[in-house]
Amino acid sequence: MNGELYDALVIGAGFAGLTAARDLAKDGKRVLIVEARDRIGGRAWYRPFADTDFYIEMGGNWVDAEGNTALMAEVERYGVQLSMSPQAEHRVSLLDGVRSHAACPISRDDELDLQRFVQEVGTQVKRIDPRLPLDTQDVADLDVPLDSYLDGFGLSTTLKELMGAWIRQETGCHLSKISALHLMVWIPLLDNDVLAIGHTPTHRFAAGTIDLLQRMLDDSGAELLLSTPVAEVTQSAEHVEVRTHTGEVLRARGVVIALPLNCLPDVTFTPALSPDKAAGVAIGQSGAAKKLWALVTGLPPKLLGIGEHDEPIDVFFTDYPADETGLGGDLVVGFSTQERPLDILDRDDVEAAFRRYVPEAGVLKVDGHDWLADPYSKGTWCAAPAGLLSRYDSGLAAAEGRLVFAGSDIAHAFRGWMEGAVLTGASAATRLSEILAQA
Ligand SMILES: Cc1cc2nc3c(=O)[nH]c(=O)nc-3n(C[C@H](O)[C@H](O)[C@H](O)COP(=O)(O)OP(=O)(O)OC[C@H]3O[C@@H](n4cnc5c(N)ncnc54)[C@H](O)[C@@H]3O)c2cc1C
Missing domain, CATH: 3.50.50.60 (FAD/NAD(P)-binding domain)
Structure with missing residues (x-):
């Protein structure tokens, strides 16, 4: 050598x-x-959850089976099996101080504002060719912090908080730390569906x-x-x-x-x-997500939760129901960001965070990896x-x-x-x- x-x-x-x-x-x-x-x-990094023999992904996890054509070509080349995360059957949100179990926790006025937002963003992203370098395109006006970009739309607090939670889950950082352009480039790759940014892909490696x-x-x-x-x-x-x-x-x-x-x-x-x-x-x-895994009891089956920035966890969902884990609880995956004090390896901390959404929740075990402190990544995605x-x-x-x-x-x-x-x-x-x- x-x-x-x-x-x-x-x-x-x-x-x-x-x-x-x-x-x-x-x-x-x-x-x-x-x-x-x-x-x-x-x-x-696929490794066992806590001290069990049930394997989970600490990092990269889900695949967009339609849009990720290069990755899917590798999957097909080697005959690799994919499986699916379960669809949510129950929902809970904590937005603008209100707990809701509605599938869509926004008002009719918010829905109209959301349509207007989707239309305007949809028009702006037509200027972007996602396969070419962005410094060769006339898009510098979109390369601004995402929070100030969103402020320009005059959205209600609830709608802004809902969008903010999804965006933090998709980007792993506070909205001031990410460029609007970074997210907008994804939209043409996601079939020009602006709202697809809030849909976590469900395919994963079996x-x-x-x-x-x-x-x-x-x-x-x-x-x-x-x-x-x-x-x-x-x-x-x-x-x-x-x-x-x-x-x-x-x-x-x-x-x-x-x-x-x-x-x-x-x-x-x-x-x-x-x-x-x-x-x-x-x-x-700036990607600095905290991706946490927790073995949780007392949750409604196949739950999806989403909350405002004051909540320690932005988005969480049941990824492996209790009958699949055989570990006495649901394996739930959740996302937070660095500026909040949540310690994803502290059972009490994580249990308190889940109880804000579901007061009956009990956390048996937790796991996760600090990708920001890891000298060989120094950040998440x-x-x-x-x-x-x-x-x-x-x-x-x-x-x-x-x-x-x-x-x-x-x-x-x-x-x-x-x-x-x-x-x-x-x-x-x-x-x-x-x-x-x-x-
Ligand atoms: C928590 C988390 C969740 C994610 N979820 C998803 C998801 O659901 N879907 C998705 O598509 N993507 C997801 N991603 C992103 C995805 O995992 C990454 O974008 C992708 O794996 C990066 O691959 P890479 O080869 O570019 O970099 P890396 O995988 O980071 O590879 C770089 C390699 O360089 C090595 N290295 C570093 N320094 C040195 C050195 N000095 N000498 C030698 N080697 C060195 C590292 O150890 C590493 O192995 C997620 C990432 C994280 C962290």
Whole structure:
């Protein structure tokens, strides 16, 4: 390994890196994957819930089976089985101080305002081509904090809180920390359905994301170094040298950098990254969701809950009913954001949060992962803050010499989704093959 010259090194073994490695290997390249963690998958991590043997997804979870065409092509290629999260049968909302069990907890006036909102946003998104870099399009006026964008519509508190909860669940951050443009790009990809942003896709991997990830790795035949964080990437006219924190010095003709955006500052690049890429990296992404899993008793069957920002949990739903878990309760998944003090690993804290929705709720066990504190993600799924995309979208994704970049955080289409990771991994492999052919 040390001293050998590979055709390609792939740094990062998430969906993006594994897609790139598989495609490069299929193109006849000798590939080595270098991964900091002791497992593959990155922000997709299927592991047992608490101290049980029931497996759940800590990170990437649901697939839009119609829109996520690249991911679905991988699912079909390897014959991976999907299953479905159950449809909600009961609902509870806490909005503007009111608890409701209505399927649609807004007034008739709100419904009319919502129609007007959908129409206006629908018109604005027609200006966006979701497959092209946003800094090459005339959309800078939409690259503003989402809370100020929404304020422009004069919506009622209830409607704003309802939309805010769904948006926080979809983006994992406070509305001031995300650009309206980031969310608007999704709409043309979701069949131009503005309200689809509030529909969590229901398909999931029956045997976990690892099922697909492992098949991609096996199919690639690439070598893999786990527990090997990269420290330095130095390129010359002839090759690239990669130094790791564990002492390896690795060499290749080209490298795919498939790292989370917020982890790029931890690697020293020589020569330095281009000014546009460095400026985008310095801004970073804001996704900082708290995804929690709880084993809960006393809930109505297949419950969906949604609440205003004063509530510790924005959205939760029964993902595995008690008869499926065999654990004496429903396994419920919920979402919160960093600015609220909820400790997702504290049973009492989580129980108190659920009891605000359902006073009879009892929490037996909790689980979750702190992706923000994790040094190899430093955030959850990508949420672009205002000012990033309309200035640095091309720069973030651009190749630099023998380095090509991949990852869901820099995807033009489906940024923040597993789909975005697969799309960028595939195009990085194609780009690196072109670069190597010319070198
Ligand atoms: C809580 C949560 C819920 C999500 N839910 C969904 C969902 O339902 N649907 C969906 O489509 N997406 C979801 N996502 C997003 C999705 O998981 C990610 O967008 C996608 O997995 C990112 O893939 P990636 O390959 O771009 O990056 P990553 O998976 O982050 O891979 C990057 C890899 O780089 C490694 N690395 C970091 N630093 C170094 C270093 N110095 N040296 C070597 N390796 C390094 C990391 O360990 C990691 O393995 C969710 C994410 C989270 C966190």
